[in-house]
Amino acid sequence: MAKMGKAIDCGDTKSALWAKRIEQWRDSGHSQREFCARQGWPLSSFQWWRARLKRAEASRAQSLFVPLVLDGGQSGAISVIEVQLRSGTRVRFEGEAARAAVAALVSRVR
Secondary structure, three states: OHHHHHHHHOOHHHHHHHHHHHHHHHHHOOOHHHHHHHHOOOHHHHHHHHHHHHHHHHHHHHHOOOOOOOOOOOOOOOOEEEEEOOOOOEEEEEOHHHHHHHHHHHHHHO
C-alpha cells in the first residue's frame, strides 16, 4: 500500500510521463497488451495510470464549476454578474447582457 501512495505523491512528473505514454499508445493503433509488451512495461501499471489520469481529469472538470445563486429581486431581472477567474481576470456583465449571459449558460448546461 505504501508503494501506491508513493506513486501518487510523485506528482506531476510521473503523471506527465504516463500521460505521454498513454498518448503514444493511442497513436500506435496497438492493443494495450501489445503496446506494453513492446515497450517492456507491465500492463497492470499502464492500466492503473490510465484509470488514475482519467479520474483526475474527471475531477478537474467537475471542480471547474461553482454554484451560482441568482437573486433577481421582485422583478426577476439580473442587474450585474461578475466572474473572477483563477488568473485574476474579471468578466462583468450588466443589465440585459447579464440576463443574456445567464440564459446562454443555462441553455448550454442543460
